Each structure stands twice: as structure tokens, then as C-alpha cells.
Amino acid sequence: MVTKKILLKEEDIPKQWYNLAVDLPSPPKPPLGPDGNPVSPDMLAPVFPMNLIEQEVSQERWIDIPEEVIEILYRWRPSPLRRATYLEEYLKTPARIYYKDESVSPPGSHKPNTSVAQAWYNKQFGIERLTTETGAGQWGSALAFACKLIGLECKVYMVRISFEQKPYRKTMMKVWGADCISSPSSETKAGRDILAKMPDTSGSLGIAISEAIEAAVTDETGKTRYSLGSVLNHVLLHQTIIGLEAKKQLESINEQTPDIVIGCAGGGSNFAGLAFPFVYDKINGAEIEIIPTEPEACPTLTRAPYAYDHGDTARMTPLLPMYSLGHTFVPPPIHAGGLRYHGMAPLVSQGVTEGLLNPRSFHQLKCYESAVLWAHTEGAITAPETSHAVACVIDEAKKAKEEGKEKVILFNYSGHGLLDLSGYQSYFADELSDYSLPDEELEKYQEALKDFPKPE
Amino acid sequence: MVTKKILLKEEDIPKQWYNLAVDLPSPPKPPLGPDGNPVSPDMLAPVFPMNLIEQEVSQERWIDIPEEVIEILYRWRPSPLRRATYLEEYLKTPARIYYKDESVSPPGSHKPNTSVAQAWYNKQFGIERLTTETGAGQWGSALAFACKLIGLECKVYMVRISFEQKPYRKTMMKVWGADCISSPSSETKAGRDILAKMPDTSGSLGIAISEAIEAAVTDETGKTRYSLGSVLNHVLLHQTIIGLEAKKQLESINEQTPDIVIGCAGGGSNFAGLAFPFVYDKINGAEIEIIPTEPEACPTLTRAPYAYDHGDTARMTPLLPMYSLGHTFVPPPIHAGGLRYHGMAPLVSQGVTEGLLNPRSFHQLKCYESAVLWAHTEGAITAPETSHAVACVIDEAKKAKEEGKEKVILFNYSGHGLLDLSGYQSYFADELSDYSLPDEELEKYQEALKDFPKPE
Numbered sequence: 001m002v003t004k005k006i007l008l009k010e011e012d013i014p015k016q017w018y019n020l021a022v023d024l025p026s027p028p029k030p031p032l033g034p035d036g037n038p039v040s041p042d043m044l045a046p047v048f049p050m051n052l053i054e055q056e057v058s059q060e061r062w063i064d065i066p067e068e069v070i071e072i073l074y075r076w077r078p079s080p081l082r083r084a085t086y087l088e089e090y091l092k093t094p095a096r097i098y099y100k101d102e103s104v105s106p107p108g109s110h111k112p113n114t115s116v117a118q119a120w121y122n123k124q125f126g127i128e129r130l131t132t133e134t135g136a137g138q139w140g141s142a143l144a145f146a147c148k149l150i151g152l153e154c155k156v157y158m159v160r161i162s163f164e165q166k167p168y169r170k171t172m173m174k175v176w177g178a179d180c181i182s183s184p185s186s187e188t189k190a191g192r193d194i195l196a197k198m199p200d201t202s203g204s205l206g207i208a209i210s211e212a213i214e215a216a217v218t219d220e221t222g223k224t225r226y227s228l229g230s231v232l233n234h235v236l237l238h239q240t241i242i243g244l245e246a247k248k249q250l251e252s253i254n255e256q257t258p259d260i261v262i263g264c265a266g267g268g269s270n271f272a273g274l275a276f277p278f279v280y281d282k283i284n285g286a287e288i289e290i291i292p293t294e295p296e297a298c299p300t301l302t303r304a305p306y307a308y309d310h311g312d313t314a315r316m317t318p319l320l321p322m323y324s325l326g327h328t329f330v331p332p333p334i335h336a337g338g339l340r341y342h343g344m345a346p347l348v349s350q351g352v353t354e355g356l357l358n359p360r361s362f363h364q365l366k367c368y369e370s371a372v373l374w375a376h377t378e379g380a381i382t383a384p385e386t387s388h389a390v391a392c393v394i395d396e397a398k399k400a401k402e403e404g405k406e407k408v409i410l411f412n413y414s415g416h417g418l419l420d421l422s423g424y425q426s427y428f429a430d431e432l433s434d435y436s437l438p439d440e441e442l443e444k445y446q447e448a449l450k451d452f453p454k455p456e
Numbered sequence: 457m458v459t460k461k462i463l464l465k466e467e468d469i470p471k472q473w474y475n476l477a478v479d480l481p482s483p484p485k486p487p488l489g490p491d492g493n494p495v496s497p498d499m500l501a502p503v504f505p506m507n508l509i510e511q512e513v514s515q516e517r518w519i520d521i522p523e524e525v526i527e528i529l530y531r532w533r534p535s536p537l538r539r540a541t542y543l544e545e546y547l548k549t550p551a552r553i554y555y556k557d558e559s560v561s562p563p564g565s566h567k568p569n570t571s572v573a574q575a576w577y578n579k580q581f582g583i584e585r586l587t588t589e590t591g592a593g594q595w596g597s598a599l600a601f602a603c604k605l606i607g608l609e610c611k612v613y614m615v616r617i618s619f620e621q622k623p624y625r626k627t628m629m630k631v632w633g634a635d636c637i638s639s640p641s642s643e644t645k646a647g648r649d650i651l652a653k654m655p656d657t658s659g660s661l662g663i664a665i666s667e668a669i670e671a672a673v674t675d676e677t678g679k680t681r682y683s684l685g686s687v688l689n690h691v692l693l694h695q696t697i698i699g700l701e702a703k704k705q706l707e708s709i710n711e712q713t714p715d716i717v718i719g720c721a722g723g724g725s726n727f728a729g730l731a732f733p734f735v736y737d738k739i740n741g742a743e744i745e746i747i748p749t750e751p752e753a754c755p756t757l758t759r760a761p762y763a764y765d766h767g768d769t770a771r772m773t774p775l776l777p778m779y780s781l782g783h784t785f786v787p788p789p790i791h792a793g794g795l796r797y798h799g800m801a802p803l804v805s806q807g808v809t810e811g812l813l814n815p816r817s818f819h820q821l822k823c824y825e826s827a828v829l830w831a832h833t834e835g836a837i838t839a840p841e842t843s844h845a846v847a848c849v850i851d852e853a854k855k856a857k858e859e860g861k862e863k864v865i866l867f868n869y870s871g872h873g874l875l876d877l878s879g880y881q882s883y884f885a886d887e888l889s890d891y892s893l894p895d896e897e898l899e900k901y902q903e904a905l906k907d908f909p910k911p912e
Binding site: 086 | 630
């Protein structure tokens with residue numbers, strides 16, 4: 001009998017995170033301030049606690065996971081590694097398909113791997129309150145969850161259109177005790193300015209980030225900080241527990257190193273979490289094709305240039321070295337909310353420039369079609385983001401069949417779609433269509449970057 | 457370190473279901489036809505396939521689970537047994553609290569344990585299409601899931617008000633390929649009759665059952681049958697895998713037989729699934745308090761008489777021996793949709809009359825309060841039904857603390873609440889209130905039973 005669930009005992013949970021920054025062939029480029037000079041850790045201190053800033057710039061390969069963080073992660077970790085035997089049978093592929101099931105966390109995705117760690121480090125640093133922004137609500141609910149378990153207050157600025165149209169994620173945050181308000185709000189200067197100019201705005205992630213950062217840095221008690229759910233080095237670091245567990249699980253059944261590793265990439269954190277421990281193997285000689293997948297409608301890694309750009313629309317963050325469609329990029333309203341980001345984590349971006357990663361983009365109709373095939377075979381309903389990984393897995397499994405090769409494919413099942421059923425509804429109602437960003441649009445958005453320094 | 461997740465290897469999954477009917481101190485009473493005589497298996501043949509009817513009346517203690525059914529259950533089974541250490545710590549209780557996590561199935565509850573088995577037996581019998589009714593959508597989506605995996609068509613009659621107000625369960629069914637329509641529909645005589653009289657009706661489970669049964673029995677090809685998600689003996693039988701797994705899991709960590717076993721009870725199937733293997737132990741001398749919990753607003757086991765009554769409002773089913781509020785009972789609109797049934801599974805009912813079970817009822821505000829405490833400690837968001845078990849668990853854990861006793865409490869975490877967040881929303885908005893059925897209401901509903909035979 002083929003085992004479908006490869007489980008790790010609690011005591012075998014990884015005790016350290018893996019920091020890819022140390023092993024990349026060339027050293028990571030620093031974020032730059034408005035003056036074009038590298039940003040020093042001190043400059044970030046009003047925004048993040050110093051212990052996380054230290055992780056952000058750490059030169060250690062392995063960083064201990066605090067025992068108290070592990071104690072919280074046990075609520076859902078180690079997560080199962082599953083074998084997709086039912087899909088394999090359907091496709092009649094010789095490939096062996098494994099997936100790391102991150103949908104088992106209470107908020108339903110990989111996000112709490114970092115929200116728990118971030119909340120813990122903030123608490124250690126004496127912080128009492130975290131602020132953040134959220135679009136569709138995945139990250140906001142993951143941070144609300146973490147703050148409740150660790151004992152911090154949590155304030156979430158939720159993009160107005162989602163706040164009004166997606167009440168359930170908001171209710172989730174409320175269950176976990178967070179204060180979630182519609183952005184732009186009248187509670188911050190950034191919010192009030194926007195409301196004065198555009199009272200009917202539907203809000204944006206850029207505005208919500210501005211509000212959340214402002215609320216953190218202007219708190220006179222000094223007990224508030226801001227928390228980000230992707231992109232930054234320390235966020236990706238916290239996610240590497242995914243790939244480290246997967247390695248142990250594959251070893252436990254004497255499975256070979258995967259031939260192909262796949263994860264969807266919006267800001268890059270779930271992809272990096274699974275992939276970076278395998279990038280380490282690749283740097284050390286293993287033959288692995290490592291594929292971040294993204295929407296054709298938001299083709300950051302596949303079509304944007306590698307540039308210095310702001311991480312947010314409101315240009316409050318330092319300039320980060322990354323593939324970027326431009327911080328003014330307005331993505332079309334596809335349903336995979338988590339993949340609509342204009343930029344990409346610097347470490348993932350560098351992995352691409354160094355030839356370690358092979359990004360690929362997918363149209364949304366193909367992704368929904370793949371998600372439905374997944375539900376008909378493996379049984380579960382995937383998040384729209386995750387379906388961008390599933391689409392690639394199916395392509396690769398078919399290719400293995402054509403080539404007659406027993407490839408091992410591993411991917412990150414980053415989240416379930418139980419709070420995203422409206423996307424499936426639109427798909428079945430034929431309300432969705434495919435969209436490719438026209439070249440001239442892409443060029444237009446790059447205008448905003450023309451005065452920024454270029455990474456070498 | 458205390459293990460929080462007690463996992464069972466796939467090869468250790470139970471290979472047989474347990475049939476409590478054989479072990480009850482007195483033999484189960486048969487269902488009766490309209491003439492007051494016992495219903496013979498043949499009379500049920502237009503509704504159910506004969507292999508399931510045989511299970512319904514089986515005198516075997518152990519019934520083999522078909523290997524192909526097990527192969528499908530592996531998608532989520534064996535389910536984890538978890539220890540609620542975080543809640544224990546919060547309550548400072550000496551009790552050890554374990555819960556069987558049935559929320560891990562793709563449809564999110566225990567329901568697919570029987571939908572998969574029922575679909576398989578129907579397929580074996582040559583049936584090509586199943587019909588059923590659904591209220592809030594839990595059962596409809598579980599049957600849709602099973603039919604897709606096994607290769608049957610599935611038609612779900614969904615109560616109109618839910619069909620219109622709860623689009624997401626409908627979308628789930630669609631993902632799994634089912635045809636879900638609003639009930640009353642114009643596709644059946646029962647539906648058309650109601651629509652002619654009451655075109656604006658919001659529908660009811662009674663009407664939807666009538667439609668689903670009619671659609672099954674009037675299909676001239678003979679290839680359609682009806683499927684029920686609770687109440688009947690064979691449904692409870694299929695759920696016993698829950699309790700049988702839990703026993704193995706407790707044994708694997710050398711834990712004693714539980715002192716207290718708890719499950720919420722609507723029709724009775726999730727409760728029975730966990731509890732019946734322990735009822736067996738109790739019959740054989742073990743000291744276990746076994747508690748089905750129900751809403752104070754729908755107090756079937758705690759206040760209704762034991763009587764012969766129809767299983768459905770439309771009086772299409774035989775008379776079943778059970779605690780019943782009366783088939784005309786209209787429950788108040790509390791959010792725990794799955795606990796609003798007027799009757800109770802005959803086997804559970806008999807367990808109560810024989811003194812083996814100790815039912816208890818709970819007000820909904822206390823249940824939501826308990827669910828929020830659960831989310832703040834254990835992390836996950838429970839279904840409103842499951843919160844009726846959680847409320848009882850918290851009471852018992854507090855009692856153990858008062859008594860200073862290291863009791864072992866086991867309960868069934870029957871489902872997650874990710875598709876029931878609107879209930880939490882109403883709770884936070886102070887829109888919910890408690891309700892006790894007035895005595896005169898209870899008596900009024902009993903009127904409809906006065907001409908039926910009485911169980912001895």
C-alpha cells in the first residue's frame with residue numbers, strides 16, 4: 001500500500017530556520033533609503049522590533065526557533081506531507097506527486113508560520129500591539145490568530161472594498177480578538193487625507209500599508225510595531241520550516257530528492273518556505289528544477305525587470321532590489337488576491353537572477369480548471385493562489401508521462417479555498433476571463449522607477 | 457513533552473464498523489408502516505439499495521468496511537486525535553481533554569464517513585444517481601463529494617432560504633459536480649404542489665426530503681436512490697469508525713478509557729460515531745458518562761417524549777421509535793442548523809431510554825462563548841453544532857477541577873466553522889438571544905403524534 005499521508009512526529013519538528021541569504025552565490029543587495037544609501041537597521045527601528053531587524057540582516061545559516069514558538073506551532077505542525085496518488089492515477093503519470101499541506105493551520109494557510117514568530121519576537125521586545133494591513137484577509141486573520149495566542153493587541157487595516165464585500169475574513173479576525181477597520185480610516189493622517197480627496201475610494205493595499213505603518217510609528221508609548229506578511233527576509237526565513245519538514249518527511253519514506261519543486265508566488269513567502277531548503281541542495285549540486293508560479297495577469301518574475309522599487313504603492317518602504325511591475329501597478333481584478341503584488345521578495349528575485357529558479361506564469365481559467373480536477377481527484381478545494389501551483393504540477397506530471405520518466409514532484413499546498421468560494425462561483429458562472437498584461441502597460445508602470453538606482 | 461496530536465498510521469485504520477444494535481440490552485424496535493405494522497426490508501427497496509437495507513437491520517456486531525471505501529477514506533482518515541492542552545492550561549483543570557478532529561475531511565465534517573460508504577454501496581448495487589435534501593448544506597456537500605469520487609450523479613434539493621442566503625455551500629457542491637437546486641422546485645409533484653399553494657415559501661427540510669424521495673422512487677430507469685445523512689442505523693454504523701479510531705489512539709499512548717464521552721446530537725450520527733464503541737464498553741462494565749448535547753431551543757433528548765413519529769415533516773418516512781418534539785415542530789432560527797432536527801436516531805434514543813446515555817442541553821450564547829474560548833486557546837474555529845460539545849467539555853473540565861479529579865474527557869470535534877462565520881458575526885453583533893421552548897409549545901407539537909402507536 002502506498003502511504004498517502006507522511007506524518008512527522010512532534011518531536012521531529014525542525015528546531016532551526018534556514019537562512020538562504022548566506023548561501024546565495026553573491027551577497028544580497030541592501031535596501032536603499034530615499035537618498036540612495038543603504039538603510040541601516042536603526043532606521044527600521046520605529047517600524048519593526050530590533051530582534052526581527054537582526055533576523056532580517058542575519059549572516060547565520062541556521063537560526064534557532066524559540067521553544068515557545070514551536071509550542072504554538074504544534075497546534076497544526078508538523079503539517080502532513082501528502083502524496084497525490086488519486087491525481088497520479090487520473091493522469092496515468094509515472095511521476096510521484098507530493099504536497100506539503102499548509103492548509104491545516106487554523107487560519108487555513110502557511111501565513112501563521114511567520115505571524116506566530118513575529119508576534120512572539122515583538123512580545124519579547126516589549127511590544128504590546130501590532131498593526132498590519134490586509135487585502136482579502138488571509139494575512140490579517142493569520143496575524144489576529146497569532147496575537148491572540150501570544151497576548152498582543154492587533155489592529156488590521158482592511159482594504160475597504162474587501163471589508164465591505166468579504167465579511168467572513170473580518171469575522172475570523174474578530175473571533176481571534178483583533179480590531180479590524182476599513183481602510184482608508186479617519187484614524188490616521190494618511191487615511192484622512194485620502195478620504196478628504198476621495199471619499200468614495202474603494203481603498204487599496206498601498207493606502208492600508210500607509211495607515212498601518214503610520215499607526216505603528218506614531219504611537220507615543222513606543223509599544224506598537226508594524227508586521228508584514230511576506231517579501232522581507234525574516235518572513236521568508238520563518239516559512240522555511242515548510243521545506244525543512246518536507247525534507248525530513250521525504251527521507252522518512254526513503255524518497256529521493258525531488259526533481260521538481262513548485263510553489264505559487266505573490267510576495268514570495270510560501271514559495272520560499274518550501275523551496276529554499278531545496279535551493280540549498282541545488283547550490284550544492286543537486287539537479288532540481290525549482291519553479292515559482294504566478295498569474296499571467298501579474299507577471300512579476302516572468303516579465304518585469306529586476307530593479308530597485310518601493311514595496312508599497314504609497315512609497316513608505318525603502319527601495320528593495322526585486323523584480324517589480326512598478327509600485328503604481330494596478331492589477332486586474334483576478335481572484336487570487338494573494339498573487340496580485342507588484343513586487344517580489346528580494347531573496348526570491350535574486351534566486352531568479354542567479355539562475356536558481358525558473359518562474360512560470362499561468363492564466364486563471366487554467367488554474368480554476370486545475371483546481372476543479374484537484375477537487376475531483378484529491379478531494380479538497382484549493383485556494384485560488386494555490387491553484388497556480390496545481391496547474392504547474394499537472395503540466396509537469398503530464399510531461400513526465402510523455403517522457404516516460406518517474407519524476408518526483410513536490411509542491412506547496414499553501415491554503416484551502418473555503419473562504420474563496422466566490423471565485424469558484426464566478427468561474428462556474430463564466431464570469432472570468434484570461435488577461436495578459438499588454439507590453440505598453442508594463443512599460444507605462446515602469447516609468448515610476450526611472451529615477452531609482454539600478455541593482456548591478 | 458505532551459503529544460498534542462495522536463496520529464494513527466494508515467494501515468491501522470479500523471477494518472470493520474461496530475453495530476451497537478446487537479449489544480443493546482433489549483432488541484431495537486422496528487420502524488412501523490402507516491398501518492402500524494413493522495416495515496419489511498422490501499418496502500424500503502424503492503428508496504434505498506438492498507445492501508444498505510441489510511445493514512440497516514443487520515444482526516452482526518462487526519461489519520467489514522469495503523477496501524475501496526477505505527481507499528477513499530484515506531484522503532483524510534485516520535483523523536487526528538488531539539489533546540486540548542492549551543484549553544486545559546487556560547482552565548487549570550486536572551482533566552485531560554482529547555478530541556477527535558473530524559473537521560479535517562474536505563467537506564469539513566464527519567458527514568463524508570457515511571456519504572462515501574453510501575455512495576459506494578449504491579454504486580455496487582448498480583445505482584447511477586443519488587438524491588438527497590440539504591438544509592445549510594453540510595450533508596449536501598458531503599454527498600456531492602462522495603458521488604464525485606465514486607462516480608455517481610448527485611442531485612441535491614436545498615431548502616430555498618439557504619439556497620438563496622448561503623451561496624458558498626452551493627458552490628462547494630458545484631465544485632464536486634453535483635446538481636443543486638432550490639426546493640421547492642418545479643421538478644417534482646411535491647414541489648409543484650407547494651409552489652402552487654405558496655409561491656413565496658422559504659422552503660423547509662420536510663419539503664426537500666419529499667422532493668428527494670419522490671425523485672428517487674419515480675425514476676423509471678430504477679437507477680436512482682435516496683440517501684440520508686443521519687438518524688438511520690446504517691448511517692450511525694458508518695460513523696463508528698470515529699470512536700474505533702479514537703480507542704486505538706488512546707491505547708497507543710497508554711491512556712485509560714475515558715471517564716466522559718461527549719458529542720453534539722442533531723440527528724445523532726456524529727455523537728453515535730464517537731460514542732457507540734464506548735457504549736459497548738459501558739454495557740460491559742466500564743464506568744463512562746456518555747453525553748449527547750443539544751440546543752436548549754431544540755431539546756429532543758432532554759424534554760421530548762419517547763414516541764413513534766415520522767422522521768420528516770412531510771410524513772413520507774415510516775414511524776421511527778425515537779425521542780421526538782413532533783414532526784410538525786418548527787425550530788427557532790438558531791444558527792446550529794445541524795441540530796435543529798425534531799427527532800433523534802432510534803439507536804441513540806434507545807440508549808437514552810436504557811440509561812446508557814445522559815443527554816444535556818445548552819443555550820446558544822454559552823455555546824458561542826465556549827467556541828470563542830476554544831478559538832482563543834486551541835486556535836480553531838468550530839462549527840456552531842460542535843460548540844454544543846465544547847460547552848459541555850468546558851463544564852466538565854471545570855467540574856473536574858472543583859473535584860480535583862484527573863478525569864479523561866473525550867469529545868467529537870465534528871466540524872469546523874469556516875462556512876458558518878455568519879453565525880459568529882451575529883453573535884458579535886449581539887443579534888442572538890437564548891430561547892427555551894415553552895411547555896405549551898412542546899405539548900402543542902405532540903398533538904400530531906397522538907394517534908400513533910407508542911413504543912413499549
